[in-house]
Amino acid sequence: MNTLNPSTNPTLSIMEKIAGHEQVVFCNDPVSGLQAIIAIHDTTLGPALGGCRMAPYASVDEALDDVLRLSRGMTYKCAAADVDFGGGKAVIIGNPATDKSPELFRAFGRFVDSLGGRFYTGTDMGTTMDDFVHASRETSRIVGIPEAFGGSGDSSIPTAEGVVYGLRATIETLFGSDDLSRATYAIQGLGKVGFKVAEKLLLAGATIYVSDVNEAALAAIVTQAEMAPGTVRVVSPHEIHLTDADVFVPCAYGGVIHAQNIALLPCKAICGSANNQLADEQLAHVLMDRGILYAPDYIVNGGGLIQVADELYGANHERVLLKTRHIYDAVLEVFKESHAENITTVEAANRMCEKRMQIRAKHNNIFTNTTKPKWDIRNH
């Protein structure tokens, strides 16, 4: 198992940087203009899974640092979501607004296919489902494509479901009951995930405070509240994290909790979908000292990952929602471990994932003479 943290230290050689990874593939296709890097961090739990980003990286080094960091994060995210995948990620160097073409994504698909099932991928920042429809003409190792092409469609549905499970585990830990109506919530961002979370909380009879820069989303949730037992109050985007609600629910963007605002947070807990909510992981210690319960984002927002991983069994929304319940158990386990060991919830989450990988590594000892994952129905 390779859990070393790749360093972004510019003095390190490439081999030193990738020391914690199993495999890093540089892809170059001058005909389509494709320049990409695929990083496979760890396949203890199964083939690597991770989205493909496209961005105008200033240098290959910058792209390499990004793909190494992101693929390592996927190893932990897959372990937390209890899916049979390891961590991987890909980056395409280029401007998503001007450098895309069907040929470029087909070339990328051929590189993915050349890995023989060691890496599965799909959309991420800068890429769309349509891009991966092109890639899927060259390889079956693509997930998260539209339902019309055999994919599982909108992943924000299970992501929102998972956030609500995370909130239940948080409320249970705070108040000894997972009845959502007993707490108040400050939701930052009413996009694909945040809006659905807000709807579910209103249906459960909770009082929610909401903010968004999009007036239409605010108007829509106020309308929803008229038909639900819960109550909604609109708050300015500048003040949502200062709202006196029990739980702060970040569902807009990363880095919302930083050194300048952490001392001002009035909430008892933080649990939302946004990636990388803490501007710096060390801030988890400050939250712990302040008695604020932090549900690690990569566990809470794993519903979308559960859906794309499940796609390889044949799309089935009901089964995905059942599997998303793992998030409730995982968040509770992390809170209990953090309390018992007097460590931050981020440390407890990382330990839980490392333990899961160690257990699986120990039991992956029977050679079965199969090279293809048996569960991928498209391999037959």
Ligand code: NAD
């Ligand atoms: P989205 O783009 O649909 O929604 C983001 C919302 O935040 C938008 O409504 C936007 O107007 C709002 N917003 C932007 N700036 C704001 C501000 N200053 N204050 C308040 N609101 C603001 O994105 P999404 O798919 O709902 O994802 C939300 C977060 O969850 C992102 O960080 C995303 O990376 C993460 N996430 C999403 C999924 C998924 O399945 N969609 C999965 C895992 C993680």
